[in-house]
Amino acid sequence: MRWVRDKLKFLIIVVISISLLAGVFIFSIRKKEVEIETKRVLVGSVKGLKLIIVVDNYPDGELKTAWGLSILVKTPKNTILFDTGPDPSILRENLKELGVDPSEIDFVVISHEHGDHINGLSYLAKVRPGLKVYVPKGTAERIRIRGLDIKEVDKTTKVAEGAAIIGWLYGPPAEEALAINVEGRGLVILVGCSHPGVVNIVAKAKTDLGIKPYLVLGGFHMIGASESACKETIKRLIELGVEKIAPIHCSGDRIRSILEKEFPQNWLKCHIGSVIEVSASTP
Numbered sequence: 001m002r003w004v005r006d007k008l009k010f011l012i013i014v015v016i017s018i019s020l021l022a023g024v025f026i027f028s029i030r031k032k033e034v035e036i037e038t039k040r041v042l043v044g045s046v047k048g049l050k051l052i053i054v055v056d057n058y059p060d061g062e063l064k065t066a067w068g069l070s071i072l073v074k075t076p077k078n079t080i081l082f083d084t085g086p087d088p089s090i091l092r093e094n095l096k097e098l099g100v101d102p103s104e105i106d107f108v109v110i111s112h113e114h115g116d117h118i119n120g121l122s123y124l125a126k127v128r129p130g131l132k133v134y135v136p137k138g139t140a141e142r143i144r145i146r147g148l149d150i151k152e153v154d155k156t157t158k159v160a161e162g163a164a165i166i167g168w169l170y171g172p173p174a175e176e177a178l179a180i181n182v183e184g185r186g187l188v189i190l191v192g193c194s195h196p197g198v199v200n201i202v203a204k205a206k207t208d209l210g211i212k213p214y215l216v217l218g219g220f221h222m223i224g225a226s227e228s229a230c231k232e233t234i235k236r237l238i239e240l241g242v243e244k245i246a247p248i249h250c251s252g253d254r255i256r257s258i259l260e261k262e263f264p265q266n267w268l269k270c271h272i273g274s275v276i277e278v279s280a281s282t283p
């Protein structure tokens with residue numbers, strides 16, 4: 001009898017231990033899922049947007065061309081300036097020519113600390129004192145221009161409805177991108193010089209926001225890149241889901257001509273003054 005009781009006790013202990021262990025196991029799996037979930041940044045979305053290339057080295061019309069980059073983004077909720085070009089007077093004149101009043105700008109996103117992207121800031125400090133400027137972590141001291149509210153960003157962060165800064169990637173130098181989620185289309189990603197690699201930036205935007213990329217516009221840093229390197233970049237962007245590719249600024253002519261000839265459905269020809277509208281209804 002005693003032998004049976006001992007065996008029963010042992011069985012009960014085994015059953016309790018197994019269920020406790022199972023509980024711990026299930027809990028740890030759940031916890032892992034939650035961690036993955038919380039890492040994803042919930043960015044929201046906008047119905048559409050308009051991009052205007054304010055400064056670029058690919059010329060067109062009356063606008064002042066210079067080596068550098070600045071792109072204005074207008075969503076139904078915000079106006080954001082991505083980079084500011086190489087010269088305060090060029091930024092001033094081109095904004096004027098395009099009919100953009102600097103008082104419209106809600107905030108600025110700086111991709112990286114190179115002069116051809118930040119030198120227009122001194123014009124904004126004059127006409128928009130206190131304007132918020134997001135810069136990559138570790139660069140505020142070098143970029144600091146008196147009169148602006150400079151904020152460092154280290155990780156992917158929502159900065160407006162539908163808009164997030166994609167950070168932090170190192171080239172060198174440290175660089176961040178701007179991604180806007182357009183309903184029915186996916187991410188519109190703006191890149192400065194892509195020093196960390198345009199494919200790496202787009203892949204990070206896709207992972208951090210959990211949204212398919214649609215368009216990538218900006219400098220791809222591929223001057224002098226071989227034909228195979230250009231084709232590999234295009235192939236990998238398309239594999240990530242990118243539908244429209246718009247290399248300007250420091251991208252080099254080779255990737256532009258390969259896109260034009262061999263990937264016309266993905267090629268978006270852009271230069272200074274280009275206006276690109278994206279919404280679920282635009283073709």
Ligand SMILES: [Zn+2]
Nearest residue numbers: 116193219250
């Ligand atoms: Zn540049």
Ligand SMILES: [Zn+2]
Nearest residue numbers: 112114193195
């Ligand atoms: Zn650069």
